[in-house]
Amino acid sequence: MGKIVKVSGPLVVATGMEEANMADVVRVGEQRLIGEILNMTGDAASIQVYEETSGLGPGAEVVTTGAPLSVELGPGLIENIYDGIQRPLEVIREVSGSNSLPRGVEVPALDREKKWAFTPAVQPGTRVVGGDVLGTVQETESILHKIMLPPRMKGTIVSIQGGPFTVTETVAVLEQEDGSRVELPMMQKWPVRVGRPYKHKYPPVVPLQSGQRIVDTFFPVAKGGTAAIPGPFGSGKTVMQHALAKWSDVDLVVYIGCGERGNEMTDVLREFPELVDPRTGQSLMKRTVLIANTSDMPVAAREASIYTGITIAEYFRDMGYAVAVIADSTSRWAEALREMSGRLEEMPGEEGYPAYLSSRLAQFYERAGSVACLGSDEDRRGSLTAVGAVSPPGGDLSEPVSQATMRIVKVFWALDSSLAYRRHFPAINWLNSYSLYLDSLKPWYDEHLGKDFLQNREWAMAVLQEEASLNEIVQLVGKDSLSARDQITLETAKMIREDFLQQNSFVDIDSYSEYDRQARMLALIREYDGHCREAAERGGDLAQMFSIPAREKIGRAKSVPANQYMDNYANIMVEMDEEINAIAEKGEEAL
Ligand SMILES: Nc1ncnc2c1ncn2[C@@H]1O[C@H](COP(=O)(O)OP(=O)(O)OP(=O)(O)O)[C@@H](O)[C@H]1O
Numbered sequence: 089m090g091k092i093v094k095v096s097g098p099l100v101v102a103t104g105m106e107e108a109n110m111a112d113v114v115r116v117g118e119q120r121l122i123g124e125i126l127n128m129t130g131d132a133a134s135i136q137v138y139e140e141t142s143g144l145g146p147g148a149e150v151v152t153t154g155a156p157l158s159v160e161l162g163p164g165l166i167e168n169i170y171d172g173i174q175r176p177l178e179v180i181r182e183v184s185g186s187n188s189l190p191r192g193v194e195v196p197a198l199d200r201e202k203k204w205a206f207t208p209a210v211q212p213g214t215r216v217v218g219g220d221v222l223g224t225v226q227e228t229e230s231i232l233h234k235i236m237l238p239p240r241m242k243g244t245i246v247s248i249q250g251g252p253f254t255v256t257e258t259v260a261v262l263e264q265e266d267g268s269r270v271e272l273p274m275m276q277k278w279p280v281r282v283g284r285p286y287k288h289k290y291p292p293v294v295p296l297q298s299g300q301r302i303v304d305t306f307f308p309v310a311k312g313g314t315a316a317i318p319g320p321f322g323s324g325k326t327v328m329q330h331a332l333a334k335w336s337d338v339d340l341v342v343y344i345g346c347g348e349r350g351n352e353m354t355d356v357l358r359e360f361p362e363l364v365d366p367r368t369g370q371s372l373m374k375r376t377v378l379i380a381n382t383s384d385m386p387v388a389a390r391e392a393s394i395y396t397g398i399t400i401a402e403y404f405r406d407m408g409y410a411v412a413v414i415a416d417s418t419s420r421w422a423e424a425l426r427e428m429s430g431r432l433e434e435m436p437g438e439e440g441y442p443a444y445l446s447s448r449l450a451q452f453y454e455r456a457g458s459v460a461c462l463g464s465d466e467d468r469r470g471s472l473t474a475v476g477a478v479s480p481p482g483g484d485l486s487e488p489v490s491q492a493t494m495r496i497v498k499v500f501w502a503l504d505s506s507l508a509y510r511r512h513f514p515a516i517n518w519l520n521s522y523s524l525y526l527d528s529l530k531p532w533y534d535e536h537l538g539k540d541f542l543q544n545r546e547w548a549m550a551v552l553q554e555e556a557s558l559n560e561i562v563q564l565v566g567k568d569s570l571s572a573r574d575q576i577t578l579e580t581a582k583m584i585r586e587d588f589l590q591q592n593s594f595v596d597i598d599s600y601s602e603y604d605r606q607a608r609m610l611a612l613i614r615e616y617d618g619h620c621r622e623a624a625e626r627g628g629d630l631a632q633m634f635s636i637p638a639r640e641k642i643g644r645a646k647s648v649p650a651n652q653y654m655d656n657y658a659n660i661m662v663e664m665d666e667e668i669n670a671i672a673e674k675g676e677e678a679l
């Protein structure tokens with residue numbers, strides 16, 4: 089047992105801690121506040137305390153638990169809301185009857201009373217290894233929770249029984265190689281700072297379908313990939329992340345509200361239960377785990393929150409599910425890291441962030457991937473996609489958190505305040521965003537959307553780049569001096585921006601756009617562009633071409649109901665061909 093010698097905000101130094109180890113969870117003071125040892129010098133431990141430390145002073149006792157910071161994994165995770173160290177916020181509020189988190193309350197992360205119907209998947213006598221599925225629990229209508237043998241264990245099942253059990257009751261008994269027997273409950277624990285093991289990683293070859301056109305068509309992220317959403321204040325980071333959480337075609341979403349305003353989490357809590365998962369017809373909460381460490385909660389737990397979140401995500405990945413982790417915002421997380429580093433009086437790096445900022449960020453994103461899951465079955469695959477928002481002060485991407493993130497992630501959706509100001513949403517700048525997955529996803533696109541898809545995408549990107557350079561000329565000499573070709577380029581670019589890329593998250597019919605629809609929409613615009621160029625050569629009048637009825641219909645294409653778009657778009661194809669051809673013919677007569 090040690091004694092406190094110094095308290096500095098969330099940092100506590102205690103001596104007499106020779107029995108403790110680095111990374112141990114400790115209990116601090118009479119209130120038994122939860123802390124974690126950051127480093128040890130001799131018998132002195134520097135401890136980050138996850139709860140408010142006011143009232144704590146020198147002389148108070150510190151006891152180590154001897155265990156690292158871990159999460160509880162088992163039925164009951166889904167639909168739950170946890171803080172950064174997996175304390176169930178709703179339950180705590182019920183127990184304490186107060187709205188602010190009381191200190192030192194001990195409530196287990198998984199409900200100890202609730203019984204879950206366990207169905208065995210193996211018989212006594214079966215040889216099992218870590219990761220093997222022992223049985224299942226239908227946790228929600230959307231998720232079949234697979235109860236797995238914890239990693240690194242193996243042996244023979246001696247007994248196993250179905251029926252209603254709590255997470256700590258024994259459902260099976262395992263005889264290990266050395267003859268010893270272990271009772272297995274449904275719950276397992278895992279230290280949050282250690283990635284859960286898998287057999288091997290696969291290259292990510294399937295896109296995560298988000299229903300957001302700028303993402304899916306322009307800058308896709310693969311399932312198992314990493315992406316960042318950098319953007320200045322109010323540019324749409326949170327709206328974008330909510331859209332990804334709502335619409336991504338994954339089995340489970342872990343949403344980490346990390347240092348953001350409390351009301352943004354309230355939005356999630358209010359909105360998600362009402363939203364319907366398009367694939368299961370169930371409430372979206374039935375596939376969501378929320379981690380909330382809002383700006384009004386203790387800063388240290390914010391540091392832990394992204395690891396807590398990604399560990400829960402890995403656990404579901406291990407079952408063979410596609411999981412997405414969404415963190416808003418990693419800049420707030422980095423600020424927590426900076427604050428602790430400052431209190432530890434470490435040598436500051438750039439802008440006061442510790443030198444290990446980028447390695448810590450990497451430790452988060454590295455845990456993404458498309459993997460062969462642990463276990464003796466051959467083909468269980470899971471994926472973990474990680475998406476983090478970054479809020480660079482003033483939108484300046486040269487600051488340390490943006491730079492470190494950019495070196496790690498493979499997709500960059502750069503939000504732009506000037507686009508947001510013009511109400512072009514999502515305000516993702518197409519000129520400085522990128523995806524490094526296009527090559528690995530190409531076979532998928534070719535197979536599912538046809539070879540045209542990537543060609544049309546490249547064409548559209550080229551048109552937008554040309555628009556950017558033409559705009560410079562227009563500013564100098566005016567639009568009228570441009571050739572017919574260039575004027576068509578500008579008109580087409582406008583269509584790509586307004587009719588395709590702009591997508592309002594708050595208009596139901598357009599908040600989600602499936603891949604096939606995106607492909608057809610872009611094909612429409614390219615077809616229009618091609619017809620216009622041909623007609624212009626035949627002497628057709630540009631102004632007339634730009635105002636044909638079919639052009640307007642393309643503008644409204646995104647609001648056509650999902651069950652009508654195929655016919656509707658096919659009709660537009662025919663109409664625009666006729667309308668532009670008529671203009672070309674008039675042109676030829678006039679020549
Ligand atoms: N896709 C979208 N469709 C429609 N409106 C949008 C979209 N994205 C953003 N907006 C508008 O921009 C506002 C700000 O967006 P949001 O809260 O996501 O910004 P933020 O980058 O998270 O800001 P902060 O830096 O304050 O966290 C929204 O309230 C909404 O009005």
Ligand SMILES: [Mg+2]
Pocket residue numbers: 325326327348352416
């Ligand atoms: Mg936000």
